[in-house]
Amino acid sequence: MNKTVIDLSLTVEDNMPAHKLFQSPFYLKHLNHEDTKSLELGVPEDRMTFQTNFIGMLDHVGTHVDAFRHVNPDGTPVDEMPLDIFMGKAVCFDMRHIPDLGDIDAAEMDKAEKEAGVKVDGHIVLLCTGHHERHYPNLDVCWKHPGLTVDATHWLADRGSKMHGVEGPSTDKPTDNIFAQHRACRDLGISHYEWLVNLEKLVGKGEFEFFGVPIKFKGGSGSPVRAFALV
Template sequence: MTTRTIDLSVTIEDNMPAHKLFQRPVLTTHLSHESSKALGLGIEGDPMTFQTNFIAMLDHVGTHVDAFRHVSPTGASVDEMPLDMFFGKAICLDLRHIPDLGDITVADMEAAEAKSGVAVDRHIVLLCTGFHARHYPSLDAVWKNPLLTVEATRWLYERGSMMHGVEGPSTDKPTDDRFAQHRLCRELGISHWEWLVNLDALLGKREVQFFGVPLKFKGGSGSPVRAFALVDD
């Protein structure tokens, strides 16, 4: 048996699509190998040149995790949350039949759970809808993601799942400003990753090990993550 690493993160790029309420990121070269020559570092015949980049972005752009602070003024910030919330045993549910702006229901979750062959039991649950592959990097990726219903969210919570992950910029539809799913997560004390990619590579793999660990931003409402899974073949 061999173990493979599956990258589940979107590449962070200058001006990449972001949630409808959020500014797109800015990435540009700060010092290049060419411009750093003027600093005169290194030794004669072997100059030490280098590159540094300037990055300006919100903590909810690209593949990221929501801290409790994101939806609650009294919630824990990302640096205060237990580190072990951000990795662990996971299953990926096949929900590729869910259309753009569709609803992921309890019936959908139960059918996908049965198909996976693994009962949700305190797992991180990843929801593969095929949404990213259909739309990214067009602006449809911002305006057409499906909704994880409050009933389906409570279904996860009742099975001990404290963290889940979705494709696209949000667990709530962009056409609905009530943010019912986020408000329920606030009530239940659970959270999620957004804008995961390549989840189809996890389908049929039963249980995997998932990692989506945030940067330790003081007071952070969330954080970009390098999400990945370890899969046994």
């Protein structure tokens, strides 16, 4: 059966918005086709020119996944986490009614699960809040995202969900420095994707396949991913 590929990843570009604690990336031309003519590569009648780019960024900018090491000094780094945790059956919950700086709690998860028609049992759970569509690329995207509560995080862990994903730079609201959701993930041994996009295309689709595999950074606290769904 043919499936549709839905890209869930934010385009990486120079000086894009980032979490309040993090530096925006540098994404610059290194060499271009005009510059490399002088290298006289190839043969006179068919010169080969090329382009390369310089990328300088933290491992938690753009669409990315948190390794267990991110908030736990004894946690597993991204290069040692099993690959199968970054892919598998998934469902997208419609949370677009949650306002800016609102809370996604366990009661909301219960309602969304019923509406999605998929009983969460080890699924990767993606939360569509419409945040990206409302705010990106305005810097409000860094300061108005909803937060996932501790009881909602336990709701996920109780149903065997090892990974979940949100729009915006964090699963915690930007208005405090408690980071209760990240600490709950640390204690429960689960993690999440941040800054996913196009989640509205998955609402109402039932169960689908999700992929968001990290770069194998030695000792990495996280990694950019090219996240996508097969529906």
